[in-house]
Amino acid sequence: MRLSRYFLPVLRDTPKEAEIVSHQLMLRSGMVKQSAAGIYSWLPLGLRVLTKIAEIVRQEQNRAGAIEILMPTMQSADLWRESGRYEAYGKEMLRIVDRQERDLLFGPTAEEVVTAIFRDSVRSYRDLPKNLYNIQWKFRDEIRPRFGVMRGREFLMKDAYSFDLTADGARKAYQRMFVAYLRTFARMGLKSIPMKADTGPIGGDLSHEFIILAETGESQVFCHKDLIEGAIPAADTDFDGDLSPIIEAWTSKYAATEDMHDAATFEANVPADSRVSARGIEVGHIFYFGTKYSEPMGARVQGPDGQMITVQMGSYGVGVSRLAGAIIEASHDAGGIIWPVPVAPFEVGLINLKAGDADTDRAATDLYVKLQAAGIDVLYDDTDERAGGKFATMDLIGLPYQLIVGPKGVKSGEAEVKARRTGARASMPMDAALAHVIDSVVSQRVLV
């Protein structure tokens, strides 16, 4: 993409309503624009990030055996009356009345919808297990939206729902999502830590929040330091096999958010020099809830002995739009955002330092064409802005690599490569610079 033809409304000053760094940088880099409290438009740069995050989530859900569907944003109140949640949910649920005076709502979650889909379509235990997920906009009328997209009212969420015949089957479904989440967040360059979460009325140990550490995190978290560098399951993990060893490795060491924290247990089980107390951001939440919805909504299948069996369910959320902010919280510096390659809106920023100069234009255009031909997402700054402004903008929007072409370099046949994360710059022959950038990007794209 040529910057001269793109829509990238960057701001030099920080809008005063933005309090935390991810919100400030998302506004400054022209990723999002607030439309109302907690409601945002996603501008081109932000949309590219959102799309890349969603695609990683999708790939890992599919790998773990979940099947994508798409459920509506508008839901019927009658479904929620079946589960008893229409009255129970409270003011967080946005209720709407249509022209026929029917009660609707903008879905804050989709247990009822998916349970209805399942019960109307599945009759036999032979059809289990199943895990259906969708990536869809949700709305929760938060009392106080804040922190930009980290705590918006409208947000993009991946929510998966598992259906099993037995509690043991549900545990296996839970484990598949657990492993999928470890991979999902790692692929975005995040170190996530599964932490014990409140299981509500069901009890047991099947609820975890996936937390990433960031100074501006919303809650205090406590864990064993080994978990920060925990091993990520490989791409060829057998999701049909026994995942217990992986789960065991991640859950045997202490990790809890402040509401689940027990200082005595923490100090008894974790050596003093391994205790981590930090701020965390919740980016995923998985839990098993048994028959909470299947029972009142009549989601049953016929078992091998002819008896009707109420299915065991679990649900698994990932805050997709929240992740855009969370990644920035975890990866930025004074100059702006530092995108990990897999979620970067563009992988390379090509800077023409003297647009309009025939030789420089020719060299930059040549690199632009070759980068595109190599399948690299490249943003080519072909504007006639001054060098300083171009560098500042490129640092702000955080593309992982900058390829800098100026008249001096062109004379000697050289271009400069800058790695955004380290700030390291190196001048090298055009072809070498091109190869270096391509190799760097390709090697960081996918976690194997």
Added chain:
RNA sequence: CGGAGCGUAGCGCAGCCUGGUAGCGCACCAGUCUGGGGGACUGGGGGUCGCAGGUUCAAAUCCUGUCGCUCCGACCA
């Protein structure tokens, strides 16, 4: 919902107390000079001062109401 603030150009702000032609920086447009980390000069364009009432000869400024937004708290992916 309780507490505290803020609404003046795209962004950041001054002006309001003490009523009298709506300003500054950045951004934007034209031109000249510049040209490797947000350059300089000259000349421009852009505003129902959130909205509605009221007081007044006169309201961004005073009064009343209302809407929006932000921060702290309870709530949450």
